[in-house]
Every structure is written in C-alpha cells, then in structure tokens.
Amino acid sequence: MDSRLLYVSRRTSSEADVRNIVETSLSRNARLRVTGALVASRSRFAQILEGPRPAVDALMDSIRRDPRHTEVAVLLYDDIDRRRFADWSLAYSGASVYVDRLIAALTARAPAQPDPADLRRLIQAIEELARARL
Numbered sequence: 001m002d003s004r005l006l007y008v009s010r011r012t013s014s015e016a017d018v019r020n021i022v023e024t025s026l027s028r029n030a031r032l033r034v035t036g037a038l039v040a041s042r043s044r045f046a047q048i049l050e051g052p053r054p055a056v057d058a059l060m061d062s063i064r065r066d067p068r069h070t071e072v073a074v075l076l077y078d079d080i081d082r083r084r085f086a087d088w089s090l091a092y093s094g095a096s097v098y099v100d101r102l103i104a105a106l107t108a109r110a111p112a113q114p115d116p117a118d119l120r121r122l123i124q125a126i127e128e129l130a131r132a133r134l
Contacts, residue, residue: 002080002083003051003056003079004076004078004084005049005050005060005074005077006076006123007049007073008044008047008103008106009069010070011044011045011068011069012070017068018040021068022038022090025090029051029059029090032051032055032059033055034052034059034089035083035089036048036051036091037085037092041099041103045069046103046126050084051083071107085127105118106122
C-alpha cells in the first residue's frame with residue numbers, strides 16, 4: 001500500500017535553486033517509485049509525495065534538512081488506495097497566488113489538525129496546476 005504526504009514550507013530559495021530541486025527530484029523520485037507534485041510560489045512551497053512509506057519517509061528526512069526552505073509542516077500523511085499523481089515523478093508548477101493563500105490559511109491556524117476542507121482545496125489546486133502543465 002502507498003502513502004500520500006502533503007507538506008508546506010516557507011521558501012528561502014532562488015529560482016535557480018528551485019530548478020535544481022526539480023531536476024534532482026525527477027530522477028530521485030523515479031528511482032524511489034515516488035510520484036507527486038510541487039508548487040513553488042514566491043514565498044512558499046507545497047508538495048505532495050505519493051509512494052511506499054519508507055521511500056516517502058526517506059525523502060521527508062532529506063527535505064527537512066534542506067536549507068532552501070524553513071518551517072516545514074506536514075499537513076497530511078495517510079495510506080492511500082490509489083495515487084492522484086501516478087503519472088508524474090514530480091509535476092512542477094511555479095507561482096500561484098491562490099495556493100499561497102491556501103498555505104497561509106492552513107499554517108496560520110493554531111489547531112494541530114488543519115481544516116479538512118482547506119486540505120482538500122489545496123490538494124485539488126495542486127492537482128489542477130499539475131494537469132495544466134501537461
């Protein structure tokens with residue numbers, strides 16, 4: 001069974017850094033059988049990773065140590081029956097004001113559990129951005 005993880009973070013990286021992240025992730029994710037999507041707005045990242053739990057855990061360990069962003073917050077980590085991003089080792093989309101606002105709303109709230117409706121909206125927005133890039 002696969003898992004789906006959604007995290008958000010505050011971006012501290014340049015456009016060249018983001019291009020490097022995408023290039024590196026394409027081959028690494030394919031090797032680990034991890035699929036997903038990344039949105040990099042001017043100030044934030046939102047990424048969905050889908051795959052075997054050990055591979056997702058290993059990627060998250062690396063992501064947490066990456067100095068190109070801070071304030072990494074895992075918003076969702078569940079087992080799944082099917083992947084939403086099965087066709088992409090890493091679908092990438094650049095700036096999205098809408099996604100940036102969703103991330104800000106999710107991370108600004110005090111409760112440990114984000115609003116499920118906000119999570120669904122963020123996942124749907126990331127999926128739509130990924131599909132638009134095809």
